[in-house]
Amino acid sequence: xxxxxxxxxxxxxxxxxxxxxxxxxxxxxxxxxxxxxxxxxxxxxxxxxxxxxxxxxxxxxxxxxxxxxxxxxxxxxxxxxxxxxxxxxxxxxxxxxxxxxxxxxxxxxxxxxxxxxxxxxxxxxxxxxxxxxxxxxxxxxxxxxxxxxxxxxxxxxxxxxxxxxxxxxxxxxxxxxxxxxxxxxxxxxxxxxxxxxxxxxxxxxxxxxxxxxxxxxxxxxxxxxxxxxxxxxxxxxxxxxxxxxxxxxxxxxxxxxxxxxxxxxxxxxxxxxxxxxxxxxxxxxxxxxxxxxxxxxxxxxxxxxxxxxxxxxxxxxxxxxxxxxxxxxxxxxxxxxxxxxxxxxxxxxxxxxxxxxxxxxxxxxxxx
Numbered sequence: 001x002x003x004x005x006x007x008x009x010x011x012x013x014x015x016x017x018x019x020x021x022x023x024x025x026x027x028x029x030x031x032x033x034x035x036x037x038x039x040x041x042x043x044x045x046x047x048x049x050x051x052x053x054x055x056x057x058x059x060x061x062x063x064x065x066x067x068x069x070x071x072x073x074x075x076x077x078x079x080x081x082x083x084x085x086x087x088x089x090x091x092x093x094x095x096x097x098x099x100x101x102x103x104x105x106x107x108x109x110x111x112x113x114x115x116x117x118x119x120x121x122x123x124x125x126x127x128x129x130x131x132x133x134x135x136x137x138x139x140x141x142x143x144x145x146x147x148x149x150x151x152x153x154x155x156x157x158x159x160x161x162x163x164x165x166x167x168x169x170x171x172x173x174x175x176x177x178x179x180x181x182x183x184x185x186x187x188x189x190x191x192x193x194x195x196x197x198x199x200x201x202x203x204x205x206x207x208x209x210x211x212x213x214x215x216x217x218x219x220x221x222x223x224x225x226x227x228x229x230x231x232x233x234x235x236x237x238x239x240x241x242x243x244x245x246x247x248x249x250x251x252x253x254x255x256x257x258x259x260x261x262x263x264x265x266x267x268x269x270x271x272x273x274x275x276x277x278x279x280x281x282x283x284x285x286x287x288x289x290x291x292x293x294x295x296x297x298x299x300x301x302x303x304x305x306x307x308x309x310x311x312x313x314x315x316x317x318x319x320x321x322x323x324x325x326x327x328x329x330x331x332x333x334x335x336x337x338x339x340x341x342x343x344x345x346x347x348x349x350x351x352x353x354x355x356x357x358x359x360x361x362x363x364x365x366x367x368x
Contacts, residue, residue, distance in 0.1 A: 009039045
């Protein structure tokens with residue numbers, strides 16, 4: 001049974017990219033409001049500009065927004081809109097500008113306030129330009145780092161689809177810094193954290209996790225690198241001995257090329273492109289999920305796509321999948337919290353209620 005009272009925030013992303021196009025194509029379908037209560041954070045002028053580019057099916061009505069000041073005032077059954085940032089924003093599809101980045105920042109800041117105060121159950125973010133955001137003074141290398149700083153927990157980037165889940169041990173760092181960023185203790189924590197999120201957020205009873213090697217051929221016994229023997233394998237062994245079904249280090253090319261990835265519930269890659277290149281090849285409409293935090297955040301797995309922005313041709317499937325994933329994760333996380341709750345808490349609560357009932361005096365009103 002779906003509960004459309006779940007409020008999901010959607011941030012507009014870079015207003016000169018394809019963010020608004022995929023948002024509008026997602027929410028033009030009235031069936032979406034039967035799954036959740038969407039709250040879009042963005043610029044009204046940008047929404048109106050891109051609305052004229054989106055082709056509407058003859059059977060669908062034009063998208064109408066319910067304007068409100070925050071998620072707390074959002075109306076169930078409507079596509080809600082919270083206006084943020086500069087109202088006279090210049091819309092320049094395909095161009096990287098600091099004004100577009102500032103508009104994206106304003107949406108993120110407003111949404112994170114609402115998700116942290118409990119007005120939103122999750123946030124789905126449209127893509128941003130990291131270079132433009134940096135020029136605008138964002139201060140973070142991406143969404144993952146932003147939400148980690150604004151919430152409790154240690155963020156883990158997971159790309160997920162119906163056929164594959166890939167987590168990253170390192171995220172947005174240069175390749176020449178990957179090896180020096182790895183250590184056994186951190187990898188053990190990441191393997192354990194990945195197991196926890198697979199259980200609570202994906203509903204997997206006891207997940208199997210493949211841990212990738214860093215070097216070609218898993219280091220070839222130290223010939224091509226020592227990280228496997230000195231860091232990765234000891235981390236896998238320690239995690240396994242603690243009860244995690246972790247296996248590795250495994251050579252990335254062999255695991256993906258042979259289809260061996262299908263034997264695992266998730267894969268932990270050592271760096272960004274090692275995991276994302278095969279993921280996006282196998283799952284072109286996947287979802288980026290920021291795991292490990294006390295809030296839920298998802299996004300489509302693509303970027304701003306300046307080359308096609310403003311042409312009305314952007315594919316919204318990944319944005320739709322990001323919305324569906326956010327709803328599913330919120331529900332699974334809530335269910336897991338109830339299933340795994342300490343049974344003694346309920347026992348003590350019920351026992352206390354029974355004891356208090358004994359103190360209630362019931363007046364006998366039977367006629368004599």
